[in-house]
Amino acid sequence: MRRRFLSLLLAASGGLAAAEPLSVDLFLATDCPIARAYSPEIERLHLDWSERGVAFRLVFPDRDLDEETLRRHLAEYGLTAPFVLDRNRALVKRAGATTTPEAVVFDAEGRIVYRGCIDNRYSALGSRLSEATDLYLRDALEAAAAGRKPAISETVPIGCLIED
Amino acid sequence: MKKLASLLLLAAPFPAASEVTYHRDIAPIVYANCAGCHRPGESAPFPLTSYAEVSRRAKTISLVVNDRYMPPWHANPETTHFLDVRRLKAEEIATIDRWIADGKPEGDPADAPSFPTFTEGWQLGEPDLVLTMGAAYEVPAEGRDIYRNFVLPLDLPEDKWIKAIELRPAARSVVHHSLYFLDQTGKARTLDGKDGKPGFNGMGFRTGSALGAYVPGATPRKLPADLALPLPKGADLILATHFHPSGKAEREQTTVGLYFADTPPSRKLESIQVPPNFGRGAGIDIPPGEKNYRIEDSFTLPVDVEAWFVSGHAHYLCETMLMTATLPDGSETILLDIPDWDLDWQDTYYFAEPVVLPAGTVLKSTITYDNSSDNPDNPTNPPVRVKWGEQSTDEMGSITLSGVALDLADATKLNLSNKANRARVFAQLGRELRDGGVLDRLPAIVKRLDANGDGLLQESELPERMREALLLRLDGNGDKTLDASEIEALREWLETLKKGRGT
Numbered sequence: 206m207r208r209r210f211l212s213l214l215l216a217a218s219g220g221l222a223a224a225e226p227l228s229v230d231l232f233l234a235t236d237c238p239i240a241r242a243y244s245p246e247i248e249r250l251h252l253d254w255s256e257r258g259v260a261f262r263l264v265f266p267d268r269d270l271d272e273e274t275l276r277r278h279l280a281e282y283g284l285t286a287p288f289v290l291d292r293n294r295a296l297v298k299r300a301g302a303t304t305t306p307e308a309v310v311f312d313a314e315g316r317i318v319y320r321g322c323i324d325n326r327y328s329a330l331g332s333r334l335s336e337a338t339d340l341y342l343r344d345a346l347e348a349a350a351a352g353r354k355p356a357i358s359e360t361v362p363i364g365c366l367i368e369d
Numbered sequence: 370m371k372k373l374a375s376l377l378l379l380a381a382p383f384p385a386a387s388e389v390t391y392h393r394d395i396a397p398i399v400y401a402n403c404a405g406c407h408r409p410g411e412s413a414p415f416p417l418t419s420y421a422e423v424s425r426r427a428k429t430i431s432l433v434v435n436d437r438y439m440p441p442w443h444a445n446p447e448t449t450h451f452l453d454v455r456r457l458k459a460e461e462i463a464t465i466d467r468w469i470a471d472g473k474p475e476g477d478p479a480d481a482p483s484f485p486t487f488t489e490g491w492q493l494g495e496p497d498l499v500l501t502m503g504a505a506y507e508v509p510a511e512g513r514d515i516y517r518n519f520v521l522p523l524d525l526p527e528d529k530w531i532k533a534i535e536l537r538p539a540a541r542s543v544v545h546h547s548l549y550f551l552d553q554t555g556k557a558r559t560l561d562g563k564d565g566k567p568g569f570n571g572m573g574f575r576t577g578s579a580l581g582a583y584v585p586g587a588t589p590r591k592l593p594a595d596l597a598l599p600l601p602k603g604a605d606l607i608l609a610t611h612f613h614p615s616g617k618a619e620r621e622q623t624t625v626g627l628y629f630a631d632t633p634p635s636r637k638l639e640s641i642q643v644p645p646n647f648g649r650g651a652g653i654d655i656p657p658g659e660k661n662y663r664i665e666d667s668f669t670l671p672v673d674v675e676a677w678f679v680s681g682h683a684h685y686l687c688e689t690m691l692m693t694a695t696l697p698d699g700s701e702t703i704l705l706d707i708p709d710w711d712l713d714w715q716d717t718y719y720f721a722e723p724v725v726l727p728a729g730t731v732l733k734s735t736i737t738y739d740n741s742s743d744n745p746d747n748p749t750n751p752p753v754r755v756k757w758g759e760q761s762t763d764e765m766g767s768i769t770l771s772g773v774a775l776d777l778a779d780a781t782k783l784n785l786s787n788k789a790n791r792a793r794v795f796a797q798l799g800r801e802l803r804d805g806g807v808l809d810r811l812p813a814i815v816k817r818l819d820a821n822g823d824g825l826l827q828e829s830e831l832p833e834r835m836r837e838a839l840l841l842r843l844d845g846n847g848d849k850t851l852d853a854s855e856i857e858a859l860r861e862w863l864e865t866l867k868k869g870r871g872t
Binding site for chain 2 (some may be wrong): 237243244268269281283289312329334338366
């Protein structure tokens with residue numbers, strides 16, 4: 206209720222509300238250390254952007270994962286966004302995702318606006334900055350929400366590869 | 370008949386005999402190189418103990434083994450023969466890739482070797498003394514890496530000799546590594562918990578002797594032969610632990626096991642650092658953007674030495690480390706070649722056989738650094754000038770060769786020569802004291818440092834970063850305290866430096 210009210214308010218103010226609703230699929234794995242390490246930032250992204258009408262979805266492309274184990278994992282890492290078990294890789298194929306963690310932003314027509322890393326914290330496996338300095342996903346969302354094309358629309362994701 | 374057989378062979382794209390299967394070809398590689406850590410209860414993030422567990426991560430496995438990110442082993446095993454090597458051969462990597470390309474066939478479970486019997490619990494058996502941190506340290510879900518020192522009071526009633534330390538983390542996913550030190554000054558106890566959390570900060574608590582390290586995956590070892598390190602009564606054990614936040618809050622309460630020697634060692638283990646003092650005094654000063662900065666240092670062995678193990682230390686900018694030994698006959702041996710240094714995996718490398726180096730052998734270390742933005746490990750972007758220091762954004766650089774004088778009678782000579790090598794750092798210290806104008810303000814500085822007002826400067830009262838060098842240079846009677854005459858010697862030394870004569 207509160208969320209809808211806020212969106213209406215933002216739409217009415219003609220401010221930051223998206224001209225078209227955006228959605229984000231975040232490809233994750235319960236056992237990938239880099240995907241796990243991003244949990245707090247993923248939760249903040251979800252809270253910040255769902256207030257602005259962007260639908261976040263946590264996608265787990267894992268044939269062996271059962272829902273109960275997944276729910277325990279989400280609770281343990283404090284993740285509250287909607288989730289989906291992508292056992293047949295349908296969402297992986299739609300997004301062209303290869304890696305966990307990987308973020309893919311869609312516009313209202315389902316066109317891909319951004320695909321890749323959440324930010325530049327990792328530059329290779331085992332190489333990471335103490336703090337991210339380029340917030341690729343947030344910047345892409347800001348641009349798309351304002352009806353612009355993101356300055357960076359694709360980055361090479363770093364993490365664990367999604368099995369065929 | 371013969372013709373028919375050849376035709377049949379040609380018809381089959383991959384003859385059955387050469388098909389790569391999990392059970393016959395992949396399981397032996399995984400069991401020997403991965404499963405030690407990748408099994409339940411160990412430090413790796415997921416298990417690799419079965420066909421199902423390996424095949425569902427096959428692409429990631431291929432990525433990390435081709436990249437040499439895994440298994441974590443950074444010393445070149447071809448130039449030097451080490452124990453416990455965790456590095457895949459090129460053929461093994463090719464086999465893994467072939468298996469994936471063939472569609473990850475499982476094969477016949479009867480072909481698989483039996484799963485190795487790993488020792489549960491203490492790898493070195495029941496320790497002589499078990500210590501656990503008094504309180505758990507909270508590691509937050511995210512943020513910078515944390516370097517934290519923890520004090521484990523030993524309260525030993527008598528001097529002991531130590532053969533090994535084994536460490537067991539409580540929260541394996543966040544404990545990246547831990548270095549062991551001894552504190553005989555009591556200073557660590559006074560710092561412990563001052564900020565309201567167990568332990569204290571600071572990367573370089575190095576007043577005491579180094580006793581090795583815990584690195585996930587490394588095989589704990591007791592010192593060879595009857596070698597042992599002194600553990601004086603009254604000393605505290607310090608764990609300098611490096612944490613990686615893991616995405617959820619964790620609580621770490623480390624347990625360590627100590628293994629003692631029954632008798633004092635017959636020979637003293639000598640740690641020869643080249644350059645000495647972790648590279649302090651080696652003039653490390655790396656301009657921003659410099660891609661191939663290099664330091665070199667050498668040390669000539671005064672006596673025959675039997676070397677047992679070797680290790681390196683540097684921070685994030687370091688790229689390569691090389692220690693060579695040029696023997697008196699002109700032949701050269703490589704003692705350590707790390708072509709891709711990684712701070713995250715600071716191993717101690719044990720030689721497969723002790724290496725005998727005759728008197729006159731020249732040990733030479735060459736260490737290179739990349740301070741450009743092309744170095745993905747550069748902690749500062751854009752790069753800045755980096756000098757020697759104890760913060761993770763500073764640099765260090767040294768290679769330590771550990772061994773003994775081959776002839777017992779030469780032990781003292783080796784020890785004195787090693788000490789003198791460390792003392793070369795006085796040149797650097799002297800420059801800093803002179804440039805800092807210490808001479809003109811000496812009485813005021815002494816008064817300020819003398820926290821307990823007894824007119825003496827105890828080790829714990831000396832500035833930490835120059836403590837070792839100051840004591841080495843000035844503490845004539847070896848009581849780890851600078852008394853009035855030793856402070857006077859400092860004044861005289863500073864006078865000499867001011868006149869620009871000697872060090």
